[in-house]
Amino acid sequence: MSSRHTSRRHGSAHAGPGTPPEVCAVPLADARAGRPAAVLFDRDGTLVHDVPYNGDPALVRPVEGARAALDRLRAAGVRTGVVTNQSGIARGLLTRAQVDAVNARVEELLGPFGTWQVCPHGEADACACRKPAPGMVLAAAAALGVDPAECAVVGDIGRDVDAAAAAGARGVLVPTPVTLPDEVGRAPEVVGTLTAAVDLLLDGAAAGAVRA
Ligand SMILES: [Mg+2]
Numbered sequence: 001m002s003s004r005h006t007s008r009r010h011g012s013a014h015a016g017p018g019t020p021p022e023v024c025a026v027p028l029a030d031a032r033a034g035r036p037a038a039v040l041f042d043r044d045g046t047l048v049h050d051v052p053y054n055g056d057p058a059l060v061r062p063v064e065g066a067r068a069a070l071d072r073l074r075a076a077g078v079r080t081g082v083v084t085n086q087s088g089i090a091r092g093l094l095t096r097a098q099v100d101a102v103n104a105r106v107e108e109l110l111g112p113f114g115t116w117q118v119c120p121h122g123e124a125d126a127c128a129c130r131k132p133a134p135g136m137v138l139a140a141a142a143a144l145g146v147d148p149a150e151c152a153v154v155g156d157i158g159r160d161v162d163a164a165a166a167a168g169a170r171g172v173l174v175p176t177p178v179t180l181p182d183e184v185g186r187a188p189e190v191v192g193t194l195t196a197a198v199d200l201l202l203d204g205a206a207a208g209a210v211r212a
C-alpha cells in the first residue's frame with residue numbers, strides 16, 4: 001500500500017523545495033458537514049467478500065472488522081442500511097429468494113440494518129435503482145427518515161460513490177484489488193479498509209484516509 005493510502009496532507013503547494021509538507025491543522029471533521037445521520041453500505045466487496053452472483057448463505061464471509069465497525073455506528077446512533085445491485089436476478093442466475101437468504105445471513109453475522117435496498121434489474125432495464133443511479137440511496141434515506149444529504153455511502157467501486165453523488169450524499173470508496181485505478185482516482189474520498197471508512201465518518205479521523 002502506497003503512502004497516499006495512509007496519509008493526507010495539505011499545504012505542500014506552499015512548501016519550498018526540501019521543506020516537508022505541513023500537516024493540515026484543521027481536523028477533517030471540522031471541514032465537513034459533520035457526522036452523517038446514516039451510512040449506507042454496498043454489500044458485495046464492501047461488507048462481505050464478493051462471491052459473484054452468490055445465492056448460497058453458507059458462502060457469506062464478512063470483511064475484516066465489519067461487525068465491530070457496524071456496531072460502533074449503531075452505538076453512536078448512526079442509522080445503517082445496505083444498497084446492493086443484484087443483476088443476477090435479471091440474468092436468471094439467482095432468485096430473489098436466494099438473495100433474501102444471503103441478506104439474512106449477512107444480518108446474522110453483522111447485525112441488523114435499518115433498511116435493505118436491492119436492485120434486481122440488469123443494465124438493459126435502465127431502472128432508477130441500479131447504481132450509479134441514485135434510486136436506492138434516495139429510497140434508503142426515505143426509509144430511515146433522513147435527508148440524502150445527511151447520508152454517506154460506502155462502497156468498493158465507482159458505481160457506489162457515483163450513486164452517492166447523484167443522490168446528494170457523501171461517497172467513500174474502499175477499494176479492493178479489483179477496483180479500477182480510474183475509480184480510485186475519481187472517488188471523492190478513499191480509505192483502505194471498512195474500519196477506516198467508519199473512523200472517517202464518525203470522527204473525521206485522517207488515519208487511513210487517502211483524500212477527502
Ligand atoms: Mg461491491
Ligand SMILES: [Zn+2]
Pocket residue numbers: 119120121127128129130
Ligand atoms: Zn433497479
